[in-house]
Amino acid sequence: MRLSERIYRTLLKAYPKWYRRQYEQPMAQLFSDQLRAASTWRKLSLLWLRTLADLVRTLSARHAETPRHSLYGLENAQGYPRVPWSLSVRKSVFFARYEASSFDRKVITTEDLLLGVLREDVRLRELVGGVEALERIRSEIEA
């Protein structure tokens, strides 16, 4: 890979992740095509001048379009929004983990999640019959 291509690929890292995910590859390829046509030092210098101007002009626009979840770092490794869990959900998962270990399981199953939610959410538990219902579900799972 030519030095110019390497430099351009490094500069592309300045664009937001969500944009790079879609356009990093075609942009790098377009620049490589332009490089191939820049056969003299003069043409190469002109290409770099234009490319840098293009980069400066478009960087701020792409960052301005960045979705809010990315601005606050609420995205996963793939750049998709990472929606934070509420306290109630975290508690439900905590109880689900407790249920899984009480059944001597190494993974949390949907039954554990159901029990976890019923332990955390009092109103929901009352809807299905209170603590007695919870114990009935537990014994049915055990059976």
Add this chain to the structure above:
Amino acid sequence: MEPLTPAVFHILLSLADGEKHGYAVMQEVEERTEGALVMGPGTLYGTLKRMLEAGMVEESGERPDPAIDDQRRRYYRLTRNGHRAAAKEAERLEALVRAARAKSLLRRPQRA
């Protein structure tokens, strides 16, 4: 409908006669404008992104361009919406040219 930006109209014009990849679009625009409009990768793909979102163009797959090399390229083509937008913009520009002619700013086209 609001007038299209020069970059959008030129991309629509390039794709009017068939699908093309980014470099082919960029080359055609540069040739047509005699170097007055040179789109860098950031401008071209930023504009294409907006046009994709507006439903003016669509991706038509990835494959190599036998005329350049064997690297896979992303091709774009006009949608019905894009075709309509390009035609409307061309009509708008034609009306402007007619108005300029009416005020003797332009010479009438010579008949062959």
